[in-house]
Amino acid sequence: MSINIRNSEHKQDIELNTLTHFIGGQVLQEWHHTQTFDIQNLCIHQMFELQVERSPDTIAVVFENTQLTYRQLNQRANQLAHHLRTLGVKPEVLVGICLERSLEMIVGLLGILKAGGAYVPLDPAYPKDRLAFILEDTQIPVMLTTQRLVNSLPTHETRTQVVCLDSDWEITQNSQDNLFCNATPDNLIYTIYTSGSTGKPKGVMIPHRGIYNQLQWRQTTFRLTPADKVLQTISFSFDPSVWQIFWPLCFGAQLIMARPGGHQDTAYLVKLITEQQITVIGLVPSILRVLLDEQGIENCQSLKHITCGGEALPVELIERFFTKLNLDNVLYNCYGPTEASIDATFWRCQRGKNYILAPIGCPVTNTQIYILNKDLQPVPVGESGELYIGGAGLARGYLKRPDLTKEKFILNPFSKEPGTQLYKTGDLARYLDDGNIEYIGRLDSQIKIRGFRVELGEIEAVLSQHPSVEQSVVTVREDVPGDKRLVAYVVLDSEQTAIIDRLRHFLKQRLPDYMVPSAFVMLEALPMTPNGKVDRRSLPEPPQTRQEAEAIIAPRDHVELQLAKIWEKVLGIQPIGIRDNFFDLGGNSLLALRLVAQVEKAFKKNLPLATFFQNPTIEQLAKILCQSGLPTSLSYLVPIQPNGSKPPLFLCQGVSLYQPLISYLGLDQPVYGLIAEDGQGRPVYLNRIEELAAHYIEEIKTLQPEGPYLLGGLSFGGVIAFEVAQQLLSQGEQVALLALFDSSLPGTQKVLPAPISKRLSHHLNQFLQVGPTYFLEMLKRKMSIYYGKIALKNEFFRIKNLEHLVRREAYNQGVKKYSINYVPQIYPDRVTLFKATEKDVTSIVEVEVEPGLGWTKLAAGGLDIHDIPGDHHGILKDPNVQLLAEKLRLSIDKSIKSSDC
Numbered sequence: 001m002s003i004n005i006r007n008s009e010h011k012q013d014i015e016l017n018t019l020t021h022f023i024g025g026q027v028l029q030e031w032h033h034t035q036t037f038d039i040q041n042l043c044i045h046q047m048f049e050l051q052v053e054r055s056p057d058t059i060a061v062v063f064e065n066t067q068l069t070y071r072q073l074n075q076r077a078n079q080l081a082h083h084l085r086t087l088g089v090k091p092e093v094l095v096g097i098c099l100e101r102s103l104e105m106i107v108g109l110l111g112i113l114k115a116g117g118a119y120v121p122l123d124p125a126y127p128k129d130r131l132a133f134i135l136e137d138t139q140i141p142v143m144l145t146t147q148r149l150v151n152s153l154p155t156h157e158t159r160t161q162v163v164c165l166d167s168d169w170e171i172t173q174n175s176q177d178n179l180f181c182n183a184t185p186d187n188l189i190y191t192i193y194t195s196g197s198t199g200k201p202k203g204v205m206i207p208h209r210g211i212y213n214q215l216q217w218r219q220t221t222f223r224l225t226p227a228d229k230v231l232q233t234i235s236f237s238f239d240p241s242v243w244q245i246f247w248p249l250c251f252g253a254q255l256i257m258a259r260p261g262g263h264q265d266t267a268y269l270v271k272l273i274t275e276q277q278i279t280v281i282g283l284v285p286s287i288l289r290v291l292l293d294e295q296g297i298e299n300c301q302s303l304k305h306i307t308c309g310g311e312a313l314p315v316e317l318i319e320r321f322f323t324k325l326n327l328d329n330v331l332y333n334c335y336g337p338t339e340a341s342i343d344a345t346f347w348r349c350q351r352g353k354n355y356i357l358a359p360i361g362c363p364v365t366n367t368q369i370y371i372l373n374k375d376l377q378p379v380p381v382g383e384s385g386e387l388y389i390g391g392a393g394l395a396r397g398y399l400k401r402p403d404l405t406k407e408k409f410i411l412n413p414f415s416k417e418p419g420t421q422l423y424k425t426g427d428l429a430r431y432l433d434d435g436n437i438e439y440i441g442r443l444d445s446q447i448k449i450r451g452f453r454v455e456l457g458e459i460e461a462v463l464s465q466h467p468s469v470e471q472s473v474v475t476v477r478e479d480v481p482g483d484k485r486l487v488a489y490v491v492l493d494s495e496q497t498a499i500i501d502r503l504r505h506f507l508k509q510r511l512p513d514y515m516v517p518s519a520f521v522m523l524e525a526l527p528m529t530p531n532g533k534v535d536r537r538s539l540p541e542p543p544q545t546r547q548e549a550e551a552i553i554a555p556r557d558h559v560e561l562q563l564a565k566i567w568e569k570v571l572g573i574q575p576i577g578i579r580d581n582f583f584d585l586g587g588n589s590l591l592a593l594r595l596v597a598q599v600e601k602a603f604k605k606n607l608p609l610a611t612f613f614q615n616p617t618i619e620q621l622a623k624i625l626c627q628s629g630l631p632t633s634l635s636y637l638v639p640i641q642p643n644g645s646k647p648p649l650f651l652c653q654g655v656s657l658y659q660p661l662i663s664y665l666g667l668d669q670p671v672y673g674l675i676a677e678d679g680q681g682r683p684v685y686l687n688r689i690e691e692l693a694a695h696y697i698e699e700i701k702t703l704q705p706e707g708p709y710l711l712g713g714l715s716f717g718g719v720i721a722f723e724v725a726q727q728l729l730s731q732g733e734q735v736a737l738l739a740l741f742d743s744s745l746p747g748t749q750k751v752l753p754a755p756i757s758k759r760l761s762h763h764l765n766q767f768l769q770v771g772p773t774y775f776l777e778m779l780k781r782k783m784s785i786y787y788g789k790i791a792l793k794n795e796f797f798r799i800k801n802l803e804h805l806v807r808r809e810a811y812n813q814g815v816k817k818y819s820i821n822y823v824p825q826i827y828p829d830r831v832t833l834f835k836a837t838e839k840d841v842t843s844i845v846e847v848e849v850e851p852g853l854g855w856t857k858l859a860a861g862g863l864d865i866h867d868i869p870g871d872h873h874g875i876l877k878d879p880n881v882q883l884l885a886e887k888l889r890l891s892i893d894k895s896i897k898s899s900d901c
Helices: 043-053 069-085 102-114 128-138 170-171 208-222 240-250 266-276 286-294 316-324 402-408 456-463 502-509 557-570 589-603 609-614 616-623 657-663 689-703 715-730 756-770 773-787 802-821 880-898
Strands: 002-005 012-022 025-034 059-063 066-067 096-097 117-122 144-146 161-166 188-194 202-207 229-231 254-257 280-283 303-307 329-334 347-349 367-372 385-391 409-411 420-430 437-442 446-449 452-455 467-481 485-490 520-524 635-641 651-654 671-676 709-714 735-741 750-752 831-836 844-848 863-868
Touching: 043 069, 043 102, 043 208, 043 240, 059 069, 059 102, 066 069, 069 102, 069 161, 069 170, 096 102, 096 128, 102 117, 102 144, 102 240, 128 188, 128 202, 128 467, 188 208, 202 208, 208 240, 229 240, 229 266, 240 254, 240 280, 254 286, 280 286, 286 303, 286 589, 367 420, 402 420, 420 844, 437 715, 446 485, 452 456, 452 773, 456 467, 456 485, 456 502, 502 520, 557 589, 589 609, 589 616, 609 635, 635 657, 635 689, 651 689, 651 715, 657 671, 657 880, 671 689, 689 715, 709 715, 709 880, 715 735, 735 773, 735 880, 756 880, 831 880
Parallel strands: 059 254, 096 117, 096 144, 117 188, 144 161, 229 254, 229 280, 280 303, 303 329, 485 520, 651 671, 651 709, 709 735, 735 831, 831 863
Antiparallel strands: 002 012, 012 025, 059 066, 188 202, 329 347, 367 385, 385 420, 409 420, 420 437, 446 452, 467 485, 635 671, 750 844
């Protein structure tokens, strides 16, 4: 029978079906939604194409300082799709995609779908062994990646065609028109690998139909508008990333891409939410907990929809959210396994509820939830049973795993429609009196930790492969509320010895970081029950005293002692030596956030998360904290490409602007950016260039204590690199390469007034393009920049990118101040100059420069000049940057060889 129940947890009445059974006089109820919209014959890329027609010139996606309109994104994806068709991509063909978060990632995903294929995400951060297994299991014929990542991918026996999105120029020669869609909603959209209890991950195959249903449910329930901005933070190897990417792109909102690694940095997230006025975000509870402690979180008032999932959501955390942000009707607790096309149930969080953990709510549209006993009969309200899921979102099954598919996807005994299935989740749940569902736990050893789905059996299977391990058991502990940790209990072979560092290193080569236990406990034997099974309840609590026998260097001063106490508190072990690596002791990104927050509180200094990742020992961190001249703001190193065996290249005054160059230098060349910011994106200014260079040298030496050094910089960054090199030489260090990218010595450029005809022509062209408002906007722009912060508070001056313009003008004034006071000295070694051959065509001023940009008279060892096509910034853009990278790579190799590095 069908009844209508008013559910106070939702804004609208929910139409429910009630399947009623009478057993012993007790009413058993199973609630589930009725169908509210039909599943249309549309694939996800077709939904996107319809949105392109509705808003072609609206911004679709933004990544740091670059953006694409819906038309531009569609055209680039079409060009790729046409290319993929020539490589044989069609429906049911799996295409690998190994990319960091970027615009290319979005182009790649859409291109695969438009060609008719299904994507297989490969996280570049995964260990090679895991990537190799996925490649072997899928036998993908085509792989999308970048030139920088291609050499780091494992090889396998199949002949995979590799397409580098940043260097395969034939892609851009293809048609920009939409392709004929040869895929149907029943064809695959992706195959995502999840942890497997047998020791190997398993591929979950999802068709377009399930994602269409998910996106339509989200849109009809929460209503994105063109004014909304959705922040993409979740790795595309996990299915919540699918709604973050495709929901805004299919309904006209703006997709904002967090920088790689940014999802782990809550200070960066708060800054991004505030600056970009983000309205939609997805978080796991453990990250939400740290985010709420972040300075400035109260300013994130633009948020209007927050999806929480992946872990149990404590009600005390919900109350903290409301206390910090005071935003009603915006926080939702969602539940759903990968096999159900993202979310299967949802619950709107409210104040003052007497739950301990938030319910997982009611089913989403076109989804059925059944809570059954072992005989597949519905259990009474209030009693626990296994949760089964049916409906439009079900996966096709597991790739090449027919037995497991048959075990987990069973025929639906409650449906009259032939062939309909239920997914056996393995989750324990019960119905509450109001129809909401409460999640209780697992029937097996699968867990969720920091939002990641983990089969403990997979970790145990890999650990048992170590030659020293005879037996092992892995459990999850939550000794501190909100802090779940994996603990491995290990029995060693009687003839073998092993230390924890070796076991952890062994696992890191084979498993993602989130699956590596934070603690290892060595036992003589595992506790057993009378029937011969491991007695998990009798496993001891991990000792707080470290079991390793190696020498530990104790703190030597009060700063190191204070840091050691913070580390011991966060990691829950002692003693900790000043040269112990935080991550080798079981630290992870979430614990790093907590540690950084405590360090900032204790030392009253802003500590960027990137600084800690590059200085993960107490000794290194103490040096950073003891730096003079930057009491609350630190200049710091940012890893651009941290891997490789060559000496690192340090580039001054920038990170993102060097990204195109780094992608062509190769994976064996580590590159770090040097920037002076206060942690909030604002530049730090000191009195002189010499002082800034000295601080940069302190940062450099925390990573590379002695030379030979490789240095470089664009524009004013080159001037700073020049002074850094001077000071290093004066300290007796060796500088193998000083590379200046179109950098002029201060005071050598002569700015000439542009001819009146050129200026009039420029303004006339702008007037014709923009209209009568051009001159008003130009006036507001000049006044805004001139009056700086005052303008930011006046609505009259609210022009596009005003805050950026004000910061840019402040930066220019800082550069001018530095340049006036800088007296450069003769440099005794060679200098390498990469000089732009073209002038900036958009500039209305004339600049007169000498051939060597002023460096000829200072480079006593000689000046090597390489002409690079393009203007000042164009040399770092394709295709010019390829030539720049080639010449720079040759210069680096030559300098390393001559320095015997």
